[in-house]
Structure formats: structure tokens, C-alpha cells
Amino acid sequence: MTVQAGSTDQALRARARGVIPGGMYGHMSMEPMPPSYPQFMARGEGPRLWDVDGREYVDFMCGWGTIVLGRQHQAVDAAVASQLSNGDCLNGPGAVMVDLAELLVDTIPHADWSMFAKNGTDATTMSVTIARAATGRRRVLMANGAYHGAAPWCTPGPSGVLPEDRAFIAKFEYNDVDSLRAAVAEAGDDLAAIIVSPVRQDNRRDQELAQPEFAREVRDLATASGAVLILDDVRCGFRLDVGGSWEPLGVRPDLTAWSKAIANGHPLAAVTGIDSLAEAASSIYTTGSFWFAPTAMAAAITTITLLRDTDAMAHTHRMAELMREGLAEQARRHGLSIRQSGPAAMPLVLFDGDADLSVVAGWADECVKRGVYLHPWHNWFYTASHQPEDIAWALERTDEAFAATAARQAAS
Amino acid sequence: MTVQAGSTDQALRARARGVIPGGMYGHMSMEPMPPSYPQFMARGEGPRLWDVDGREYVDFMCGWGTIVLGRQHQAVDAAVASQLSNGDCLNGPGAVMVDLAELLVDTIPHADWSMFAKNGTDATTMSVTIARAATGRRRVLMANGAYHGAAPWCTPGPSGVLPEDRAFIAKFEYNDVDSLRAAVAEAGDDLAAIIVSPVRQDNRRDQELAQPEFAREVRDLATASGAVLILDDVRCGFRLDVGGSWEPLGVRPDLTAWSKAIANGHPLAAVTGIDSLAEAASSIYTTGSFWFAPTAMAAAITTITLLRDTDAMAHTHRMAELMREGLAEQARRHGLSIRQSGPAAMPLVLFDGDADLSVVAGWADECVKRGVYLHPWHNWFYTASHQPEDIAWALERTDEAFAATAARQAAS
Incomplete structure (x- = not known):
């Protein structure tokens, strides 16, 4: 499941190195990231993402915080389409x-x-x-x-x-x-x-x-x-x-x-x-x-109104708490000591005794390999589109990632 | 035809003064412009624009140069819609x-x-x-x-x-x-x-x-x-x-x-x-x-490819030349001495003996009042969507504007 030779991602990275300085730049460069992180993404819907090789993820980065209601959000998309039809x-x-x-x-x-x-x-x-x-x-x-x-x-x-x-x-x-x-x-x-x-x-x-x-x-x-x-x-x-x-x-x-x-x-x-x-x-x-340009402003009006008038933020918070509790329980069960810091809906997970962040990097790599997209050293994000079944799907896989991390710790 | 008390534009300006510093800012503030310029726009299509009061314009500012093929361009819009459906x-x-x-x-x-x-x-x-x-x-x-x-x-x-x-x-x-x-x-x-x-x-x-x-x-x-x-x-x-x-x-x-x-x-x-x-x-x-975000990049690929592979730029240049020739002939006929400087497709029209730009401001006001959207002291822009009939439509109105300017000169 890692980004492999022969993958579309690898081919795109090779082409990118020819026409983009360093192959990529800014916060979206995957150069410093663990090896399983894809550089190029294809598509998103609600809390799900697909990379250019068709691998599916439950997303805990959410466009680095730009997505708050979820991708392909019907009301936001309708506001955007309506405005675009008048010109931008x-x-x-x-x-x-x-x-x-x-x-x-x-x-x-x-x-x-x-x-x-x-x-x-x-x-x-x-x-x-x-x-x-x-x-x-x-x-x-x-x-x-x-x-x-x-x-x-x-x-x-x-x-x-x-x-x-x-x-x-x-x-x-x-x-x-x-x-x-x-x-x-x-x-x-x-x-x-x-x-x-x-x-x-x-x-x-x-x-x-x-x-x-x-x-x-x-x-x-x-x-x-x-x-x-x-x-x-x-x-x-x-x-x-x-x-x-x-x-x-x-x-x-x-x-x-x-x-x-x-x-x-x-x-x-x-x-x-x-x-x-x-x-x-x-x-x-x-x-x-x-x-x-009015299109992004129309999207903002819909977004802010929904955040103000619905339970979107409270729901997001509940999903984040569900994930936090699940991660805490899993880490305990695997004998790993983690720290979940920050607001529940914008958390960072680090491991005790991991000064060089190699343990969290290894764990994040195991997560992303299994379809849970999170970040080893930047805070995560949630959206209102995350549902209990997404959290459950993610937790099944983080459990395996903790097991792999515990096994590696035991072996070292 | 000027922006009047009771117009939607005036009502929006009054509301804007309550929630936007100075009522508007940057290059899109109409504060320094002649009185007929609308502050708020509703819609655009090809080379045409409509303001919030429904007044129609042939556009020679083209989103301050952001629009080069024309608004609501089918191929660009298709690329954008296709990418948006995958997420941005x-x-x-x-x-x-x-x-x-x-x-x-x-x-x-x-x-x-x-x-x-x-x-x-x-x-x-x-x-x-x-x-x-x-x-x-x-x-x-x-x-x-x-x-x-x-x-x-x-x-x-x-x-x-x-x-x-x-x-x-x-x-x-x-x-x-x-x-x-x-x-x-x-x-x-x-x-x-x-x-x-x-x-x-x-x-x-x-x-x-x-x-x-x-x-x-x-x-x-x-x-x-x-x-x-x-x-x-x-x-x-x-x-x-x-x-x-x-x-x-x-x-x-x-x-x-x-x-x-x-x-x-x-x-x-x-x-x-x-x-x-x-x-x-x-x-x-x-x-x-x-x-x-990929959507704007998809739009750029379509735009640049069309500019490279079609006669869009040559057509735009011809339309700009048509307008330039028409304006020159009209000014001469009305006994007004104008200077059209810059590349034909990015021109600026100024009047001789108009150090304070009051003559060009008055002329631009007469133009915009009649549905020709141009700028009195910033260069204009054209698009590939401008057609000979748009230029002819505009020239009918600039001719009236020159007549009004000549009459004002004669009276002063």
C-alpha cells in the first residue's frame, strides 16, 4: 500500500521534479513526510479522499483546515454554482x-x-x-x-x-x-x-x-x-x-x-x-x-450561516471526541503512552519518549498506509461531514497501526 | 442613466459604508471615479456586463484584465465544473x-x-x-x-x-x-x-x-x-x-x-x-x-492552450484595432484631439490639453452612462469574445459621448 515505483504518484513526482523547484514547495510538499504519504490527490467527498492511485482515506487534515463542512457540500456547491453562472x-x-x-x-x-x-x-x-x-x-x-x-x-x-x-x-x-x-x-x-x-x-x-x-x-x-x-x-x-x-x-x-x-x-x-x-x-x-470575486464570498455566506445556525460545530466536536477516546483506549491497550493535545477538533497526537518524532512518524505512516490520513507533527482537522461510521472505520485502522508501532517498539 | 438615489447601487453603497472601511477599498473602489460608474456588478457574459440595477455594458475593463477569453467561456467553464466535481x-x-x-x-x-x-x-x-x-x-x-x-x-x-x-x-x-x-x-x-x-x-x-x-x-x-x-x-x-x-x-x-x-x-x-x-x-x-487547489489550474490549462492554439489573441487584436480606428475617426470628426497609447489591446485614451484629466473623466462618464464600460486613467482590456457588432454597438455610444464632450468644450 505504500507509494510504490510504478505508481501514478511516483510518475507524477518524477515529472514534477522536472518543472517545479524541489518537486513541490510549501506546506504541501510531502518531501519531509513518512514514505506512505501520497503527493498528489485525485478527489474528495465528505470526509473521504482518494489519491491519484485510487487509494481511499478518511481525512483528518481536511485540506489543511480549509474544509469545515465536508467536501462536495450540497448547499455550498449550490451557492457556488449559482454565482458562477453569473460570472466571477x-x-x-x-x-x-x-x-x-x-x-x-x-x-x-x-x-x-x-x-x-x-x-x-x-x-x-x-x-x-x-x-x-x-x-x-x-x-x-x-x-x-x-x-x-x-x-x-x-x-x-x-x-x-x-x-x-x-x-x-x-x-x-x-x-x-x-x-x-x-x-x-x-x-x-x-x-x-x-x-x-x-x-x-x-x-x-x-x-x-x-x-x-x-x-x-x-x-x-x-x-x-x-x-x-x-x-x-x-x-x-x-x-x-x-x-x-x-x-x-x-x-x-x-x-x-x-x-x-x-x-x-x-x-x-x-x-x-x-x-x-x-x-x-x-x-x-x-x-x-x-x-x-463573488463566488468565494457566496460560499462563505453559506458556510458561516450553517456553522452559526446548525449543530455542525457541535457534531464535529462530538466526532473529534469519539476519535480521541478511541485513540486513548487503543494506545493504553497496546501499552503505548500518547499525548493528545490542543482543542479536540484540532488535535495533535504525539508519543512519550519520542524526542525525534520517529515513533509518531512510523505510526502515522502505518495509519496513512491503511487509509487514515492524519499528520505526524501538524495539528489535524475535522469536518461536520465526519460520521460515527467514519470514525469507527478509522479506529479499526489506527488500532492496527498502534499494534504495528507496539511491535516495532518491542523489537527495538 | 446615472447612479441615482433610489437605485440598488446607491442602497448597497450606503450599506457598504456601514460594514466596509471607506465603503470599498483597493482598485475596485469607485469613489474616485466619475459619477455614472456603478460600484456593484451583477453578471457578465462574453464581452457584456450588467450592474445591480440591470444596466448593460460592453466591457473594456474585463475584470481589470482577469478575463481574456470572455466571461462564461464554455471550454473554461467545463474544465472548472469537471474539476470542482472532484473537489478543490x-x-x-x-x-x-x-x-x-x-x-x-x-x-x-x-x-x-x-x-x-x-x-x-x-x-x-x-x-x-x-x-x-x-x-x-x-x-x-x-x-x-x-x-x-x-x-x-x-x-x-x-x-x-x-x-x-x-x-x-x-x-x-x-x-x-x-x-x-x-x-x-x-x-x-x-x-x-x-x-x-x-x-x-x-x-x-x-x-x-x-x-x-x-x-x-x-x-x-x-x-x-x-x-x-x-x-x-x-x-x-x-x-x-x-x-x-x-x-x-x-x-x-x-x-x-x-x-x-x-x-x-x-x-x-x-x-x-x-x-x-x-x-x-x-x-x-x-x-x-x-x-x-486544482480548479484554477484546470482553468489555466484550458485558457493558455486556447490562447496558444487558436487565433484568440489575433482576433482580440483586430477588435482592439477596430475600436481604436473608430475612436480616432470620431474624435477627429468632433474636433477633439485624443491620444491612444499603449498596445492596441491594452490602450489608454487621453485628451490633449487635459492636464487634470477632467475632460477624459467627463467623456468616460458619458460613455459608461450609455453602456460602454471603460476607464478614464487606467489602461483598458479586451477579450477574444468581443465581436465586430460589440465594437459597433460601443462606437455608436462613444460617438454620442464625443459629441457631448465637444459640446461641453464649446460651451466653456
Whole structure:
């Protein structure tokens, strides 16, 4: 079942190496992944995926978080088809842009206005630019190890990036109030913004929910220093709370960056903000050829409305809990010690005593080989289309993967 | 026929002002435009557009250049529908990504590889990053007044941007070999790249084709100084020559940034480059949630194949010439002195003795009022769907607009 010589995937990889630098790039490069991961995918439906060699998977990556209701979702597809039949790139936005901005303002407590773009990185970069425009200050604080996009000011890869691109970016430790206070003090009266993710989701380490006192301190320090609090909800947004991921903590940002799940896989990003930042937001010059296209906005309206008005998020959470309980029971039974961290619906599974992540990589390889698509060191995702039978199907196979992992441990 | 109180457009604008900063933003804000321009559009088909109040237009902006074959194009729509039925955001790219990269490499003489993204700004920013990674140098030269996107390093609006964001960006005058030489000399051994548009398309002034000796000098100076020549073909790409817009001049860039017309309105951008830059390209970390989605890539394959294998571009050019000749004859007949600059299929029409552009603004207003959608100070676009009867329909109305302009001139 591994990706074999003679497979379509191998043939495509060979062709790709001829015409794409490194054969693939960015987060979708399977180069660093265990050997059974396919590089090229053919098709998806609900929570299921098929690769180019026809292998079927229950999917726990869900388009890296872009799919929240499930693939081939009837209502979203109908909205898209209807809009496409009128055209997409017109010479101005459609009425749907106003409808969507109003929906966000109605749904998200802190949001008094919205702007739209295409990439999560567009939204985080616009947020930082708005904060600098509003405050006339330069410094931006972010957590060590946090991912806020792939523009020069924030990309985790330093190649081609200049020190000047991040001259006024400083760091603090997530969930560490003292380090945050020190960073704020260091920035002094030049602090434009604190940008923070609602959950610590660094790759290759246990995910951490924000401690409520940390989140409150972020808010209080931003307010006290006249800086803008930017919540980077690109990854968690519309997965944990439809009003924003820190809404359950009662902590409201000044600006939020959204993307990924916002339109159930259609390309869209958004910035929402408070009234007092509207003037700064309208002062920056930012735009894109496809930013005003109505199709993705129509998809977003359907997606957000369903997430708000149905039990889609609660159902997703139940499926994630079912999987979590099953994995915990299986690991115990096989004598393996695992840690499931992060929100239930955006978990990461790591193994104790696995500093180099070789054990989890081996387990993930056994999973994907059997048709369970999950990630060994990036958080997973669920959709509302996952059903108990999908979880049961996946758990049958993760059980075998744990058995294989236990056998390998015993042999070593 | 103007946008009136009580119109749907006015009602939408009022709602938009409540939920979108400034009521709209970016290049699609109609705030600076003459009064008859609608802000919100409803529908498009071929070369025709309808606004939210049902007014019909022959379109000479074509989604600001994103539409090259025409809206509701049967073959492109079929490719899109077919791919959408398999899903869009899968956990990896589809085979179509390799097909598209191969098509670009086969079609574009300088291209040995391709990378894909969503915005033209993504493509220009990636190009600059690759150039810096490849050379280990910092300085980038661009023409005064040129538009290369809306990221902090290049946005024409300074609000929220720091001097550091553009610390190593220096300027030269387009089509001015001496100024280019001086800028290269000034950059010395820190010159990473020269980024240049194939045509000088600054807003509010006559467009200028690149003088062949200027284009050759750009190439020679880049080569001699070990810098990377980046052609920003985002706007002209797939409109002037399917192999790249400086191909007719025999000048081949090291990197080209593409977007807009590449997928006939579906959101896609690309960077193509030469072999010796592949390693640098694979060293940078750049990615986006929607960059690997196959639907826009399927649209691009159909679009580029048709542009390459049919007379679509030649037909478009003929339609543009027909319009240009008609406009010239009409202006003469009405005693008005106009200048039609730029490539025929990407023209700009300005009036002599109109320093503040009030005459062209008034004329454009009369045109759009009558159903001819064009732009008073940004270059226009055509599509392969424009037919002689569309041009004739438009010319009937531009003639009336010229008459109104001449009458206003006579009265003043």
C-alpha cells in the first residue's frame, strides 16, 4: 500500500521534479513526510479522499483546515454554482460582498467592519499594516514559534528574507505572562500591535490552549499601551467558536485575520475590526485582482450561516471526541503512552519518549498506509461531514497501526 | 442613466459604508471615479456586463484584465465544473499542477520551471525573494511610477508602511537607459534584481511600449552585474504574446510573475524561471492555503492552450484595432484631439490639453452612462469574445459621448 515505483504518484513526482523547484514547495510538499504519504490527490467527498492511485482515506487534515463542512457540500456547491453562472471576476464586487460583511459584523462580536482578500497571509499582513497606520508606531510582538503566514515579515524560512523585513518584529513566549510583559516594556511607546494565535499550534510539539489569564493579559497590555490586539484566527476560525476563538474566554481582539475554513475550501481571507480602526483600515492601499470575486464570498455566506445556525460545530466536536477516546483506549491497550493535545477538533497526537518524532512518524505512516490520513507533527482537522461510521472505520485502522508501532517498539 | 438615489447601487453603497472601511477599498473602489460608474456588478457574459440595477455594458475593463477569453467561456467553464466535481482543496495538489507547469515550460521560452500562488503580488514578492536568495544581495530596482503589487515593499499607498519595508528598493525612469545605468551603478555589487513591466502602464499618463534598446539594456545590465531580471507580466501576460510580453523584442527574463488573465478569471498566479534559479526558488518558504487547489489550474490549462492554439489573441487584436480606428475617426470628426497609447489591446485614451484629466473623466462618464464600460486613467482590456457588432454597438455610444464632450468644450 505504500507509494510504490510504478505508481501514478511516483510518475507524477518524477515529472514534477522536472518543472517545479524541489518537486513541490510549501506546506504541501510531502518531501519531509513518512514514505506512505501520497503527493498528489485525485478527489474528495465528505470526509473521504482518494489519491491519484485510487487509494481511499478518511481525512483528518481536511485540506489543511480549509474544509469545515465536508467536501462536495450540497448547499455550498449550490451557492457556488449559482454565482458562477453569473460570472466571477466582474468589474466591481457583487451585492454578496455587502451581505457577507454584514453577516460577519452580525456574527462576530468584536467586528464592526470587514475587508476581504485571498490568503491568510494577506489578512495577517493587512492587520499589521492597519495597526501601524492607526498607531503611527512600528513594533509588532508575536510568539516564538508561531506561524502567521509566509510573507517576508513572518515566513519561518529565512531564505531570501532581509533583516529589515522583520526589523520591528519582537518575540514573547506563548502562555508566559512575564515574557509578554517584558516584550511590551521593551517595545515601549513604539508598540503598534500584538499578534497572537488563539491556540499555541507550533509544529512538532504539544498544542496548548491559551490560558485565560494569558489571553486577558494580552488584551490588557495592548489596551494599556495603546497597541492593537490582532487575533490570528486563520487556522482556528470557524472551528472553535463562530464568534471568534477567544470569545469563550471573553477576550475580544481589535482586529482578526480569517481564512482557511471561512468558505469551506473556496479561496477567501478576511480582516474584521473595531470601529476605531476603520479609518486606518481605509487609509492603507491593499488590493488583489481576485479579491472582489463573488463566488468565494457566496460560499462563505453559506458556510458561516450553517456553522452559526446548525449543530455542525457541535457534531464535529462530538466526532473529534469519539476519535480521541478511541485513540486513548487503543494506545493504553497496546501499552503505548500518547499525548493528545490542543482543542479536540484540532488535535495533535504525539508519543512519550519520542524526542525525534520517529515513533509518531512510523505510526502515522502505518495509519496513512491503511487509509487514515492524519499528520505526524501538524495539528489535524475535522469536518461536520465526519460520521460515527467514519470514525469507527478509522479506529479499526489506527488500532492496527498502534499494534504495528507496539511491535516495532518491542523489537527495538 | 446615472447612479441615482433610489437605485440598488446607491442602497448597497450606503450599506457598504456601514460594514466596509471607506465603503470599498483597493482598485475596485469607485469613489474616485466619475459619477455614472456603478460600484456593484451583477453578471457578465462574453464581452457584456450588467450592474445591480440591470444596466448593460460592453466591457473594456474585463475584470481589470482577469478575463481574456470572455466571461462564461464554455471550454473554461467545463474544465472548472469537471474539476470542482472532484473537489478543490484536497490534501495535496492534483495531477493538473504538473500538467500546468509542463504547459508553461513548453509555452514560455525562458521558463524551465513554475510555482503557483493566488495574487499577482504573491508572484512579484516571490520573485524578489528568489532573486535575493539566489544572489545573497539586497537591492532591487524598479521604475518610478510602476505598479508591482500591494505588499509593503511595493504598494503605492504609504499608510502603515515602514521605510524599512522598502529600504533596498531604488528607482529608475522607464525607457531611460541613462537613468537605469545610474541606478545599477549606484546599487553596485548589492544588486539582487531589476523588476520591470513589459509596458509602461502608469495610471494617468500615456502608456509607453518598451523601447527595444531599453529592454536589451535591462537584460544586459542584469547579466553583467549578476542580478536577476524579473519581468512583471501580471497585467500584460497572455495578452501580447503567449510566450511572454518581451518575447517579440527577443529579451528573455530570468523570472516572470504572472496572474490576472492566466486562468480567464479564476484566481491564480505563477512564477516561471530559469534553471539556474530553481535551487534558490526551492530554498524560499512560501505557501498559501489555496495555492495548490486544482480548479484554477484546470482553468489555466484550458485558457493558455486556447490562447496558444487558436487565433484568440489575433482576433482580440483586430477588435482592439477596430475600436481604436473608430475612436480616432470620431474624435477627429468632433474636433477633439485624443491620444491612444499603449498596445492596441491594452490602450489608454487621453485628451490633449487635459492636464487634470477632467475632460477624459467627463467623456468616460458619458460613455459608461450609455453602456460602454471603460476607464478614464487606467489602461483598458479586451477579450477574444468581443465581436465586430460589440465594437459597433460601443462606437455608436462613444460617438454620442464625443459629441457631448465637444459640446461641453464649446460651451466653456
